[in-house]
Amino acid sequence: MSIHELKTYPTVLSVNQVSKKIGGKLLVNRLSFDIHKGEIVGLLGPNGAGKTTTIRMIVGLISMSEGDIFVMDKSIRRNFTEAIAHIGGIIENPEFYRHMSGYDNLKQYQRMAEGITEERIMEVAKLVGLEQALHKRVKAYSLGMRQRLGIAQALLHRPSILILDEPMNGLDPAGIREMRDYLKQIARDEGIAILVSSHLLSEMELMCSRVIVIQQGELVTVRSLEEHQSETEYAKLKLRVDDAVRAKERLQRMEEVIITGIAPESKEIAVTVRERYIPRMVQALGEERIGLYRMEESRESLEDEFLKWTGGNYIA
Numbered sequence: 001m002s003i004h005e006l007k008t009y010p011t012v013l014s015v016n017q018v019s020k021k022i023g024g025k026l027l028v029n030r031l032s033f034d035i036h037k038g039e040i041v042g043l044l045g046p047n048g049a050g051k052t053t054t055i056r057m058i059v060g061l062i063s064m065s066e067g068d069i070f071v072m073d074k075s076i077r078r079n080f081t082e083a084i085a086h087i088g089g090i091i092e093n094p095e096f097y098r099h100m101s102g103y104d105n106l107k108q109y110q111r112m113a114e115g116i117t118e119e120r121i122m123e124v125a126k127l128v129g130l131e132q133a134l135h136k137r138v139k140a141y142s143l144g145m146r147q148r149l150g151i152a153q154a155l156l157h158r159p160s161i162l163i164l165d166e167p168m169n170g171l172d173p174a175g176i177r178e179m180r181d182y183l184k185q186i187a188r189d190e191g192i193a194i195l196v197s198s199h200l201l202s203e204m205e206l207m208c209s210r211v212i213v214i215q216q217g218e219l220v221t222v223r224s225l226e227e228h229q230s231e232t233e234y235a236k237l238k239l240r241v242d243d244a245v246r247a248k249e250r251l252q253r254m255e256e257v258i259i260t261g262i263a264p265e266s267k268e269i270a271v272t273v274r275e276r277y278i279p280r281m282v283q284a285l286g287e288e289r290i291g292l293y294r295m296e297e298s299r300e301s302l303e304d305e306f307l308k309w310t311g312g313n314y315i316a
């Protein structure tokens with residue numbers, strides 16, 4: 001989904017200048033962001049950044065000190081019940097009757113809520129890949145299966161947004177991969193938004209269309225990962241040539257090449273160039289009989305950027 005497309009999607013969640021103060025300590029400070037239908041968004045930040053506090057406010061587990069949160073245009077402050085009805089959330093590890101089957105647990109939930117059909121139970125079980133194991137007792141489930149049963153339960157009432165706090169915690173690599181695939185499928189098939197908190201940037205990169213980075217309760221940046229990917233089409237290169245001055249003269253005549261530095265003594269020149277123009281650039285140097293001895297890439301990854309945003313407070 002491109003950024004342009006995103007703008008046409010309705011806003012499902014709007015966090016508006018939200019702050020949380022506990023005992024004189026500001027845990028979240030004037031945080032604002034929007035989430036649209038169908039996108040998976042990562043709430044990313046180092047330990048203690050305020051992710052859980054933010055999520056607990058969104059699902060209505062704790063109050064806000066300032067600001068407001070809107071879910072499908074309903075204010076959590078003014079229309080709490082209506083707003084919360086649009087949310088499916090798993091904050092702490094979901095509790096289940098372990099001696100009962102996954103199916104019986106979902107039936108138990110069905111009895112407490114209104115309008116959940118038998119078809120819906122089977123539909124959500126399928127969505128999270130538990131159809132085969134649905135009649136097994138929960139105590140025989142792996143952690144990943146229990147997490148997915150939690151997601152199935154959270155989806156039963158057809159929420160507009162699914163909110164998950166560190167859903168990959170404790171899962172092994174295969175479980176993480178499964179969870180990622182199911183979440184992508186849920187966003188697509190149910191057409192809902194998903195907000196996932198994590199301190200694992202690498203995980204978010206594989207799953208999210210955007211990441212919201214917070215640090216010490218404040219918004220650091222909101223990044224579209226597609227935007228990042230298109231940026232990485234540009235390569236930052238350091239070339240070692242036999243004549244850096246002549247190389248510069250030739251390359252600055254090429255529109256596709258931006259010269260970012262030159263060190264004539266060490267015969268080096270730094271350029272930024274669209275990846276697909278690299279062969280043309282090398283050819284141009286050859287035509288001028290400028291010898292190219294080495295070409296090194298210095299590409300900034302999202303991880304490098306994250307370290308820059310959070311002042312190195314990234315440990316995953």
Ligand SMILES: Nc1ncnc2c1ncn2[C@@H]1O[C@H](COP(=O)(O)OP(=O)(O)OP(=O)(O)O)[C@@H](O)[C@H]1O
Binds near residue numbers: 022023025052053199
């Ligand atoms: N009830 C509370 N009273 C006082 N301080 C709190 C309370 N809850 C959380 N904090 C503090 O607020 C800060 C943010 O905590 P929070 O749990 O939201 O961060 P987080 O980003 O979810 O971190 P983690 O990844 O470690 O869970 C931390 O410094 C934490 O110690």
